[in-house]
Amino acid sequence: MPFEPTDSDDEEAERPSPAPNPSPNVPVATVTRMALYLRELQQLQRSGQQRIQSSAIAKRLGLNDSLVRRDLSCFGQFGQRGVGYSITGLTKAIQAILGTDRSWNVILIGSGNLGRALSGYRGFNQQGFRLVGVFDSDPSKIGTKLGTITVSPLEELESTVEREKVELAILAVPASSAAIVAQRLEDAGVTGILNFAPVTVRSPGSGLTVVDVDLAVELQRLAFAVVNSRG
């Protein structure tokens, strides 16, 4: 049985929050674009370039100049009129805005196919996310190595979170156990979850933040777009 509906359907119906916008005044679309700006800037930085204009950033991403400027001006003034933006300066500024100007300790739950791939993903480390633990409930997985990290039993989750001051967790477990693990993560003090399990892991008004990534959903969105793009 691949899926188990873990939450009963007749519990108290509390009003769902209408618009879960984390930071007022800043649209979520802007936040997503900020991450894309950072990605382009880091690429430019490697090429040795010093300065960049909003129009050049916009062209790289297929956007409008003024949209780039307005996104940036949501957070402050980073450019110089008549000149443009310092690439290194703007890079650091965006990192500070996104919260990746420091290091985040992250744990990974689930050492299946997806978990193993994620543990080796260089992009995480490059952006300041440090993997400090991998957990699994399957005894046959425990003790095996994922890169430099050894898979620990799920029982040690709470102690690791406390000891390593873990704030973020990547959830790559089957749908049937995602809800339970998410609850344990929240109770242990984790404040953010990147959820790859194809189920709703809702935060019931607590301080827990969840970002969902459902790969099947993304493929379905693609299929819809393909079908509807050719009449």
Add this chain to the structure above:
Amino acid sequence: MPFEPTDSDDEEAERPSPAPNPSPNVPVATVTRMALYLRELQQLQRSGQQRIQSSAIAKRLGLNDSLVRRDLSCFGQFGQRGVGYSITGLTKAIQAILGTDRSWNVILIGSGNLGRALSGYRGFNQQGFRLVGVFDSDPSKIGTKLGTITVSPLEELESTVEREKVELAILAVPASSAAIVAQRLEDAGVTGILNFAPVTVRSPGSGLTVVDVDLAVELQRLAFAVVNSRG
């Protein structure tokens, strides 16, 4: 050199499309939610339930009842007043809307960490996406098996696309080669790309549809939300 800016910066500046909404009248947010509705319905179907109400679907996903109904009514009338929706009927209807009521032939480019994980992801097969080929440019990878599929050299990409009538591709290659591979895919006749490479693979007005999934960007969004949720 991990990254190479492949497109020159001073080519003809064509006006970027302001709002690339694939299907007019239907918001993209609605399409995303349709996939989530389908996910919940398939879960309910396995539990043997026959009927469901919009309020129950909404509660499972933390949404408002009327939003669920309005999303569905963008595409037709699937419910029965005073009764609700037939689970099997609504499931089939949404699959037809998303285009997953049939089988899609998909190829995977890149057999690295992420590619291997994706090839084994059951969610794809369950939703009608059939993996008919895996390609890599690394000679040491070619001939190895990913599940039941053997990794082929990148040279055979075009012939496979034609022979198997491949429409969708999953791009899981390094950033440095993503743009070139994407161009080859488009030239070969692929109409949709699910792009995991952390670069912009823009469709220059052609019939190519791209859905981007950047795992580092998602983690950055999470970090921002966590920082800004606690003042």
Add this chain to the structure above:
DNA sequence: TTAATTTGGAACAAAGCGTTTAATTTACCG
């Protein structure tokens, strides 16, 4: 000094989105 370039910020219109309200249909109960 003048002209060209570029950011910053306000203003604005349009679209998207979520909720509310009214109308209609069905099921169930007395």
Add this chain to the structure above:
DNA sequence: CGGTAAATTAAACGCTTTGTTCCAAATTAA
């Protein structure tokens, strides 16, 4: 048989987001 409750449909409303335009301010180059 009649009435009430439940549930979808459809339209209307208001808010937010979004993308653009315009203008002032600042810098550079001639």
